[in-house]
Amino acid sequence: MKIAGALCIALALAVAGLWVSHGATLATIEEEPIEVKSVDDFGDETVTTEWKKPDHFPVTGFHIGLDRAAPPIGGLFLLGLGLIVFSVIRGKKKTAEG
């Protein structure tokens, strides 16, 4: 039980690490702006923005912001903590029972 709890906390930390490596942004970047340059009829360089799904982020390829990372981080951390606490309480009870 303790090992499962530690594993959950480690997984939560891994997701947190992934979020940090993706830039630690609040919102997930589902599409990112790509600048498309061209020369218009007046000889000016114009920059038009097109939206593209990002595919260059570490591990997942797609981007993870805090809006998507927070639920698994929180859930896994609480589950891990719960399992460890439950395991400690059960261990103490067993010791008391003798």
Add this chain to the structure above:
Amino acid sequence: MKLLKHLLLAAALLAPVASFAGQADASDLKGQFKFTSNAPKEDIFGTADGSAQLTVDLNDLTTLKGTITVPVASMKTGNEVRDEHMQSPDWLDAKGHPNITFEVISVTASPATEKDGFKESTLQVKGKFTLRGVTTELTAPATLKWKDDGKAKITTQFTLKLADYKVVGKNGVVGSKVGESIKCEATLTGSLK
């Protein structure tokens, strides 16, 4: 009858020429608006579609009149949930106020300069800017470029204060995750014919 047909045909053929020489109809200008919010917790960049229904006598640019329209539903920031929030009643209220508009009231224009095959003038455009049903007066600098064949381009940059339009969002978000001021820029191109 034949003479009438010829007259109608001649009128139809000459109408665009007359229009361009005098009251040009610039109803076909379209382009992209870009907006940027810089806040302590988050920077947001977005785009929107824009179109302009304008009329102008190119010999006197101060006659420029018309409306520039940006549909709120076309605004995009790269995050679907954030876009939904942006268009919700707490923010820009896309259902209640589907368009952001700028209606030109008056224009001051620098003398047109002629460059490589086109003319250019710097404008100060004063108008009524309506966002979320709130209208304020706004003066924005703009550059108008046009060619004799009717091709035209308008570029502008201006800044909006969300509080001026009673856009407050959820408690405390403006000023932390969303900037109190939004920088906007637009390029509209099309034909004056």
